Amino acid sequence: MNLRASQVYMIMMSMTALAISTMSTTYGIYLIGELGLNPFQLVMMGTVMECTALIFEGVTGVVADTYSRRLSVIIGMFVLGAGFVLEGSVQWIGALTPFISVFMWILVAEFVSGFGWTFISGADMAWIVDEVGEKNVGHLFMRAKRVSLIATLLGIALSVGLSTVAPNLPFVAAGLFYLGLGVFLMLFMKETKFVRPERTAHSTHWHEMKTTWVTGAKVVRRHPVLLMIVAVTLFSGAASEGYDRLWEAHLITDIGFPQGVLSSMAMWFGLISVLTTIIGMLAVRATEKRLDMSNERSVFYGMFVLTAAHIAAILSFAFSPSFAWALGSLLAIGVIRTLKEPIYNTWLNMNIENKSRATVLSMISQSDALGQAAGGPLVGWVGNRISVRASLVVAAVLLSPILAVFARVLRKR
Known part of the structure; x- marks a missing residue:
């Protein structure tokens, strides 16, 4: 069975959405x-993952631009799947290794997941933009989001x-799911438009990767829009x-949950997610x-x-006086983030050259990782020293600064 690139991408996005949800x-039920885990430990989990991304993102992006975007995605699926399985098994592993705390195993799992994500x-975006073209990818991002x-x-x-059954x-x-998706992509993901950089007789693998990285860095430095995107991504990650x-x-x-309405926290979190998703589908449409x-x-x-x-x-949400108010705020945040993802990805890919797309996207992801690694501990520290409510205010x-950057550009235009 032959599947078009757009079909493979839709399936990939659907399966990753299924896994993530x-x-x-x-x-929260499992970790809290x-x-x-306390607020600082929760944020430290993310800090480990983002520091991993910050260190390895550039290298893996160069691998995608130098050798194969398809191979890079498939490797990532298998490594990320292993990280999630490890994180879900920390209590069992901790029982076998009493000299290592459960929290340390969680940090190891976050490192593995972060490495896989890089x-x-x-x-993934560089691959699909190559296959379908920049003019068509914005509408594909929206369709993929709906599915x-x-x-x-x-x-x-x-x-x-x-x-x-068990948290x-x-x-x-x-x-x-991620491991299964890796197998699916090995069978059906094709790479027809990617052109590997030409090799000279004296070039080495490291030389090729260095050349690709330098090219990507020059692209970012030359384009004010890309520099602005880096700044926007930095603060978005921190928040x-x-x-x-x-x-x-x-x-x-x-805030707490209303008593006598639903029987468990799991059902409440499920209801919140269902409402957010349904409203998000209508908003995307x-x-x-x-x-x-x-x-x-x-x-x-x-x-x-x-x-x-x-x-x-x-x-x-931070200043919610009641559960109903908090629920409305959560639904609004969820819908806004649902809409921002495909719009941001489209804006990003409008300003990147094909030959260094994966490298530049990885550099921008590094700025996101830097923002999360720098901003996460600050927000977690505020949560421990003052309150979680104060942490959310800091996130807002x-x-x-992103709003200020956007406003300045709109005034100029």
Whole structure:
């Protein structure tokens, strides 16, 4: 059976969405309720992953541009799957190795997952842009997002069901999904448009990789838009790390769930995820009809509006006086982030040359990792010393420079 590149990409995005939602829906129940991690430990998990990405992202991006984007993605799927399986098995492994704490095993799993992600980051988008072309990729990103949201709904139900059996099973299942996806891509992912850089008689592998990296660095330095994207990604990473690691803790410890409505936290988290996904699907569909994804100005303006809404929604969640208010804020944040992803990816790929696309995307991912590694511990420290609510306020503040950059560019235009 031969599948077109767009079909393989849709399946890949659907399977990764299924895996991520299976793992993340009841994430807090496993890490906070079962393993008892505090806010600083939760953020340190992300810091380890992002430091790993910061160190290896550039190398793996160069591998994708020098040798094969397909190979890079497949390797990443297998390594990332192994990391999730390890993280879901830390209690079993910890029982066999009492001299190593469970938290240390979690950090090891985060390192493995971060290393695996660096092979995928940049290479997957570079591959699909090559295969379908820049003019078509914006609409494909939107379609893939819609389909992946359906897979997210399945993952939510699976996560809640598995979590009621054992809180660690969603992590193990997510890892197995990634391993299965790696096998699928080995069989059906084709690379027809990628052109490897020409080798000279005296060139070595390291020389080729160095040349590719230098080319990518020059591309970023020459283009003011790419430098702006790097800055935007840096602050986005710093803000997202704190929110992603602590919103469940804020909901569990500071706000609480209504009594006598649903029987477990797993069901509440599942309901929140289902509502976010359904509303996100409607929002993506409406945006797809109204926003011209081939027009850079329209895409840029969409990023500006969504960033402003994102800041307001995080502050609203931080100061929620009730569960109903918090729920509304969470749904708003989820929908905003759902819309930002395909719009941001389109804006990004509009400004990158084909020959160094994976390398430049990896460099931009490094700026995201740097932001998360630098901003995460700060947000976690605030959570430990003051409150989780204060940490969320800091996360919103870290997004404000992005709004200032966007506003300045819009005024100039």
